[in-house]
Amino acid sequence: MSGANTSAKDQITTSQAAVLLINYTLGAGILTLPRTTVEAAQTPDVWISTIIAGMIITVAGLIVVLLCRRFQGKTMFQFVPDITGKWLAWILSLTVIAFFLFTSALQIRIMAEVTGFYLLEGTPVWAIVMSFMWIGLYLTLGGMNCMARMYELILPITLVFFLVSILLSSKIFDIDHFKPVLGSGILPVIKGIKPVLLPFTGYEIMLVAIAYMKTPKKAVKALLAGTIVPLIIYLTTILMVIGGLSIYGVRTRIWPTLDLLRSFEIQGLIFERFESLLLVIWLMQIFSTFTIAHYVASLGWSQLFKKNIKIFLFAMLPIIYLIAMLPKNVTEIFKLGDIAGNVSLYLFGGIPLLLLLLSIARKKGVNPN
Amino acid sequence: MIKYVRRFLLAAASLLLVMTTGCWSGNEIEDVTVSVGMGLDVAKESQFEKEINEQGAHYPKENVLTATIQIVPPMSGKKGGKGGGSNSSTSPEKKYLNEQLTGDSVFQIIRQFALRRDRPIMGHHLKVIVVAKELAQKYSLELLFDFILRDNEIRPSCLVVISHRSALEALSSEEPGEIPAFYLLGLVDNRYRSNKILPPMTLIKLDSDMQSGASFLLQNVVTAKNEHKFSGAAIIKGDTKKWIGELSQYDIEGVSWIKGDVVGGTLKTYAPRGNYTVTYEPISSKASIIPKVSGDDISFHIKIKSEGRLIEDWSFPEVPSSTHYIDELEEKFEKEVKEQISQVLHKMQKVYHVDVGGFGEQLRFKYPKQWRKVQENWEDIFTHVPITYDVSMRIKDYGSSTD
Numbered sequence: 001m002s003g004a005n006t007s008a009k010d011q012i013t014t015s016q017a018a019v020l021l022i023n024y025t026l027g028a029g030i031l032t033l034p035r036t037t038v039e040a041a042q043t044p045d046v047w048i049s050t051i052i053a054g055m056i057i058t059v060a061g062l063i064v065v066l067l068c069r070r071f072q073g074k075t076m077f078q079f080v081p082d083i084t085g086k087w088l089a090w091i092l093s094l095t096v097i098a099f100f101l102f103t104s105a106l107q108i109r110i111m112a113e114v115t116g117f118y119l120l121e122g123t124p125v126w127a128i129v130m131s132f133m134w135i136g137l138y139l140t141l142g143g144m145n146c147m148a149r150m151y152e153l154i155l156p157i158t159l160v161f162f163l164v165s166i167l168l169s170s171k172i173f174d175i176d177h178f179k180p181v182l183g184s185g186i187l188p189v190i191k192g193i194k195p196v197l198l199p200f201t202g203y204e205i206m207l208v209a210i211a212y213m214k215t216p217k218k219a220v221k222a223l224l225a226g227t228i229v230p231l232i233i234y235l236t237t238i239l240m241v242i243g244g245l246s247i248y249g250v251r252t253r254i255w256p257t258l259d260l261l262r263s264f265e266i267q268g269l270i271f272e273r274f275e276s277l278l279l280v281i282w283l284m285q286i287f288s289t290f291t292i293a294h295y296v297a298s299l300g301w302s303q304l305f306k307k308n309i310k311i312f313l314f315a316m317l318p319i320i321y322l323i324a325m326l327p328k329n330v331t332e333i334f335k336l337g338d339i340a341g342n343v344s345l346y347l348f349g350g351i352p353l354l355l356l357l358l359s360i361a362r363k364k365g366v367n368p369n
Numbered sequence: 370m371i372k373y374v375r376r377f378l379l380a381a382a383s384l385l386l387v388m389t390t391g392c393w394s395g396n397e398i399e400d401v402t403v404s405v406g407m408g409l410d411v412a413k414e415s416q417f418e419k420e421i422n423e424q425g426a427h428y429p430k431e432n433v434l435t436a437t438i439q440i441v442p443p444m445s446g447k448k449g450g451k452g453g454g455s456n457s458s459t460s461p462e463k464k465y466l467n468e469q470l471t472g473d474s475v476f477q478i479i480r481q482f483a484l485r486r487d488r489p490i491m492g493h494h495l496k497v498i499v500v501a502k503e504l505a506q507k508y509s510l511e512l513l514f515d516f517i518l519r520d521n522e523i524r525p526s527c528l529v530v531i532s533h534r535s536a537l538e539a540l541s542s543e544e545p546g547e548i549p550a551f552y553l554l555g556l557v558d559n560r561y562r563s564n565k566i567l568p569p570m571t572l573i574k575l576d577s578d579m580q581s582g583a584s585f586l587l588q589n590v591v592t593a594k595n596e597h598k599f600s601g602a603a604i605i606k607g608d609t610k611k612w613i614g615e616l617s618q619y620d621i622e623g624v625s626w627i628k629g630d631v632v633g634g635t636l637k638t639y640a641p642r643g644n645y646t647v648t649y650e651p652i653s654s655k656a657s658i659i660p661k662v663s664g665d666d667i668s669f670h671i672k673i674k675s676e677g678r679l680i681e682d683w684s685f686p687e688v689p690s691s692t693h694y695i696d697e698l699e700e701k702f703e704k705e706v707k708e709q710i711s712q713v714l715h716k717m718q719k720v721y722h723v724d725v726g727g728f729g730e731q732l733r734f735k736y737p738k739q740w741r742k743v744q745e746n747w748e749d750i751f752t753h754v755p756i757t758y759d760v761s762m763r764i765k766d767y768g769s770s771t772d
Contacts, residue, residue, distance in 0.1 A: 117521050122394030172571075176730070183737035249577030252518075263525040263573040273524070 014218040016148035017209050020292065021202055021226030023151040026158075026233060027289035028110035029199025030282070032334070033234060034241040034256040041192030044178045044247050047238050049192030053200050054231035056193070060349050061203030061223045067356040068210040069219060070365030076207035077303040083359045090304070092351070096207075097300040099347060101316065102340045104293035105323035108132065109333055111286045112324070114255060119279055129324065133317055136291045140298070140313050144212045147291060154284045161281040162233065165274040166240050166257075171264050173243040198341030200230060204348040208296050254330065294320060402488040405465070406439030406550030408499045408536030409513055415469045433473040434504055434513070437537045438482065438490060439550050440466050465548045467540055475516040492522035497550045498529050498572070499536040499590065502603060505612035510605060511579055518576055525573035528554055530588045531603035531612065538592040549597070553590065556599050564625045564634030564651065565618045567602055583607045583730070584723035584748065586624070589615060604721055607748070614721045616713065623713030626673055626706055626760075627726045629656025636677075636762075638705040640684065641697050648681035649702045649762065658731040662739050667750070669728055671758035673706065679767045690767050702762040710758055717751075724751045 012020065037046040071079035076096070081089035111132065112125050120128060139147055182189070203223065210219045241260045242250060253259045261275040271277060298312035327333040359365050412432035414422070441464065468485070472478040482490050500513060517523050530553060532539035542549045557569045567588045570578075578585040584607040591600045602621055606613045616624065625631050631654035640647050654675040661668045679690070679698065688694055717723055729747050733740040743750050 120392075120394060121521065127393060172573075176734075179734040180737045183733070245573055246577040246581070248580035249573055252576060252580055259525055259573065263571060265524075265526050 010143045010145050010212065011214045012145055012148045012209070012212050013214055014222050015225075016145075016152060017206075017213050017219065017222035018225035018229075019151045019155050020148055020209055021205055021222060022229045023155060023285065023288035024205045024292045025200065025202025025226065025230040025289075026285045027199065028107050028114075028286050029337075030234070030237055030285075031110070031114060031255045031257050033196065033199055034238050034245075034250050035253060036195035036198070037192045037238065038242065038247045038250045040195045041188040042247070043184050043188040043192075044242050045182055045184075045189050046192040046196070046242070047178075047235060048182075048189045050196050050231070050235050050238055052189070053193050053196035054227060054234075056197065057200045057203060058224065058227050060352070061206060061227060062220065063356055064203055064206045064348070064352045065210065065219045065223050067352050067359065068207060069216055070356075070359055070367065072216055072366070073211055075211040075299065075303060077300050078211075079365065080355065082364050083355055083362065093300055093304055095343075095347060096204075097297045097304075099204075099340065099343055100293045100297035100300070101320055102323060102336070103344075104290050104297065105320045105326075106333070106337055106340060107286050107290040107293070108320065109324040109327065110337075111283060111290075113330060113333065114258070114279065115283070118255075118258065119276060125325075129321065132287065132290070133321065136287065136294060137313060137317060139291050140295045141310060144209075144295070147295065151288050154288055158281050158285050159229075159233070162278065163236065165261060165278045165281075166236060168266055168274060169240050169244045169260050169264055171266070173240065174246070175243065177243050177246040194345075196234065197345060198338070200227075200234065201341070201344045201348060202226070202230065204344065205292060205296065207348075207352070208299060396489075396491070400488055401491040402440045402442070402486055403494045404438045404440050404490050404492055405494055405548060406437075406497045406499070406540050406553075407495060407517075408437035408439070408467075408501070408532075408540045409475070409504055410435045410437065410501045410536045411504045411507065412471050413535075414471050418469075418471055430471075430477070431473045432471050433508070434475070434478075435469055435471045435537075436475060436478045437467050437469050437540055438479065439540050439548075440468065440490065441548060442466055464546055465550070467537060469537065475513070476520075492520060493524070495523050495527050497540075497553045498527055499532050499539045499553070500529070500587075501532050501534070501536045502589075502612055502615075504536075505531060505603065505605070507611075509610040510575070511610045514572070514575065514579075518572065523572070525571060525576070527572045528557060529570050529572060529575050530590050530599075533589055533591045533600075533615075538595065539590045539597055541592075541595050542597075543595045553597070557588070561633040564631045565601075565621050566599055567621065567624075568630065579610055581607075584725050586616065586621075586725050604723055604725060606723060613723070614716075616716060616725075619709060620713040620716055623706075623709035623711075624726060626654065626675075626710055627656055627658070627671055627713070629654050629673065631675065635680075636702055636705060637681075638701050640682075641701055643684060645683040645685070646681065647679065647683065647698055647701070649677050649698075649764065650680040651675050651677040652765070653677075658726070658728060660728070660732040660735050662732075662736050667732065667739070667743070668755045668757070669731070671710070671756065673710075673758065673760045674763075675706075675761070676763045676765050679764050682767075682770075690771065695764050699762050699764055702764075703760040706760045706762065707758065710760075714756055718754070718756075719752065722748055722752050724748055728754070728756075 037049060041049060068076070071082070077093050080092055084092070108129055112129050115128055116123070116125060139150055203226070206219065206223060210216050213219060213222070237257055241256050244260045244263060245253065245256060250256045258275050258279065261278055265272045294316060295313070298309055298316050301312040302309035327336050412435050414432065414435070468482065470478045470481050472481065479490065498517065500510070504513065518525070539553070540549045542552065557566065560566045560568070567586055570587055585605050586602040587605060588599055589601045589603050590597050601618050602616045603612050604614045604616060605611065622634070631651045634651060636649040636651060638647060639645065654673065656671060656673045659670045659672065661670065679695070682688070717725060724747065728751060729740070
C-alpha cells in the first residue's frame with residue numbers, strides 16, 4: 001500500500017468537500033477579524049470590504065478549481081511536476097507544505113492563548129496543546145473520508161451555536177455605530193479588504209480536496225457553498241461586533257469577538273454568559289482547521305517521497321508543536337499570522353493562475369470540457 | 370506481541386481516564402470569594418491599614434487611591450455566632466463585606482487582598498464599579514480603568530457609576546439583607562419609570578466612549594446616611610477623561626428628550642389658569658437632531674415628538690377634558706420640555722463647554738467632510754453653535770378618569 005495515491009475508497013462527496021472547505025476556512029481568525037479590519041480601514045464600512053473580499057476569494061477559488069479539473073484524481077503535489085518540471089515543482093510543493101504547517105501551528109497557538117487566558121487559566125500550555133494535537137492525530141490517521149465525516153458532524157453544531165450566541169448580542173447592537181456609510185469615501189473600504197482576505201483564504205484546500213471528490217465536476221458547487229457560508233459568518237461577526245462595541249471599542253480589544261459576548265448578560269435563559277460557550281464550541285472549528293492543515297502538509301510529504309502518509313502524520317506533530325511555540329508573545333503571533341496570510345495571498349492568489357495558463361499553453365492535463 | 374501492546378495501551382488509556390477527571394486548574398466555588406462591587410476613592414488609609422503600618426506591614430507605594438472591594442461572604446448561615454467577632458464592618462444581618470486597601474496600582478491592591486483573606490477574591494461576578502467624583506477629578510478614567518479593561522476576569526458588561534461622595538459610602542447600606550452592588554445595578558433597570566436615569570454605562574461602552582474622544586455622561590450616585598439615590602450625571606471631558614462637573618436631575622430630563630430615549634417617567638408643570646399641578650406620563654418619544662451647514666456656519670435644529678397620557682390633574686373644581694383644555698395643557702408641557710432643554714443646553718454650551726447631547730455625532734453622520742474640519746476643536750466651536758428646537762407633545766388619553 002503506497003498511501004501516496006488517493007485510494008479508491010477514500011473519497012468524499014460534493015457536500016463533504018464543501019463542508020471541508022468551510023471548516024478549513026473558519027478558524028481562529030474570527031476572534032480577531034473585527035479588530036484587524038477596523039485597524040486597517042478606521043471606518044465602520046468594513047462590512048463592505050467583507051463582501052468584496054468574498055467575491056475576490058470566489059474568483060481565486062474558481063481559478064484553483066479550473067486548474068485542478070485538468071488533472072483529475074491528482075493533488076497539486078502530483079500534478080505540478082507535469083506543468084513546471086520536477087525542480088520547480090519541488091520548491092513550490094515545499095513552500096506549500098511549509099505554509100500548511102505554519103497555518104496548523106498558528107491555529108494551535110491562538111487556541112492555546114485564548115483558552116489559557118479565558119478558559120483554563122493555570123493549565124500549562126503543553127497540556128492544552130498536546131491533548132488537542134493527539135486527538136487531531138487520531139482523526140487524521142483515519143484519512144480524508146473519516147475527517148470529512150467528522151466535519152459534517154461539527155459544522156452544524158458550531159454554526160448554530162455561533163449564530164445564536166452572536167445574535168444574542170443584538171441587545172447592545174446600535175445601528176448608529178455604522179454611520180456615516182462611506183463617510184471617508186471608498187479608500188478605507190479598499191484598505192479593509194486585505195485583513196478580511198487573510199482569514200478568508202481557505203480555497204487552497206481545493207488544490208488537494210478535488211482529487212478526493214467522487215464527482216470533481218461539481219467542485220464549483222462545493223467552492224461556492226464553501227465561500228458563501230464563511231462570508232455569511234464573517235459578515236454577521238463584523239456587523240454584530242461593530243454594532244455592539246463601535247469601531248472605537250473594537251480597536252482596543254485583542255479578541256473583540258469574545259469581548260462582544262463578554263459585554264452583555266442575558267437574564268431568563270439557562271445561561272447568562274455566552275463567551276465560554278462560544279469559545280468551547282469554536283474550539284471545534286479551530287480543531288478542524290488544524291487537522292486539515294496538518295493532514296495536507298503530511299500528504300504533501302508523502303506524495304513527494306511516495307511513502308505512507310502515516311509516518312509523516314506522526315512526524316509533523318512535533319514540528320507543528322515547535323512552530324506553534326516559536327512566537328514569544330501575542331504581538332509575534334499576530335505578526336506571524338500576517339506573514340502567513342501574505343504568503344498565502346501570493347502563493348494561492350497568483351501562482352494557480354500562472355499554473356493554469358502554463359498548463360493550457362503547454363497542453364498539459366486534460367481539458368475538462 | 371501485538372496482544373501485549375494492546376493491553377498496555379488499554380491500561381494506559383484507562384489510567385488516563387482516571388487521572389483526567391475534573392478540571393486541571395479548577396477553583397471550587399467554596400474556596401473563592403466573589404467580589405460583586407468595586408469602589409475607587411482618593412487615598413485615605415483605613416484604621417486597619419494605619420495599625421498594620423505601625424507594625425511595619427508596609428510595601429513601597431504611593432497613596433493614590435483606596436479601593437473598596439465588596440464581597441459576598443460564602444458563609445451566610447453563620448448567624449449569631451460566638452459574638453466575639455472583631456470585624457467591625459459585619460453585623461449578622463449584613464450580607465456583604467466591604468474591604469479597603471490603599472495603593473497606587475489597582476491590580477496590586479486587589480492582589481494585596483490575598484494577604485488578608487484565605488479565599489482568593491474572584492472578579493468574574495463583579496457587577497458595579499463606583500468611582501468617587503474626587504478621584505475622577507484628579508486622575509483620568511483611562512488610567513483608573515486600565516487594569517479593569519485588561520483583566521480576563523472582570524467582564525466588560527460591568528456597570529460604571531460615579532459617586533458624589535465617597536465610593537465606600539455608595540457601596541454601603543444599612544438595610545438588612547441588601548447588597549449595595551446589586552441595589553445599584555437594579556436601579557438602572559428602572560429607566561422605564563423615570564427619565565432621570567441614563568442608559569447603563571457598561572465597561573465596554575465606557576471604553577469605546579473614552580476611545581472616541583468625545584465627552585460623555587456617567588450616572589451619578591448621591592448618598593446620605595448610608596442610603597443612596599441616582600441623581601444627575603457626572604460630565605467626563607473627552608480630551609482629559611476627567612470629571613469636570615455635574616448635570617442635575619432636571620438636566621438629565623433635558624438630555625433624554627434631546628436623545629429621544631424617554632421611555633417613561635414624568636413631566637410635571639402647572640396649568641395655565643389656576644396654576645395647579647398637572648403631570649404628563651410620556652409613553653414614547655422621538656427626537657432628531659438635524660445639523661445644518663451653510664459655508665462654515667453650523668447650526669442644529671432639534672425636533673422632538675412625544676405621545677403620552679395626562680396622569681395627574683389637580684384642578685378644583687375639575688376641568689372637563691375638552692379639546693381646548695387639552696391643547697392648552699399640551700402647549701404647557703411643550704413649554705416645560707423646552708425649559709428643560711434650554712437649561713441643559715446652556716450648561717453644555719456656556720458652563721462646561723462640552724457636547725454630551727450627541728450633536729457632533731449627528732454632524733459626523735450627515736456632513737462627514739465638515740466634521741473632519743471642525744473635529745479637532747469641536748467643543749470650542751460647539752459653544753457658539755446656534756441650536757433651535759421645536760417640541761410637540763400629544764396627550765393621547767387621560768387614564769381612567771374622564772375629567
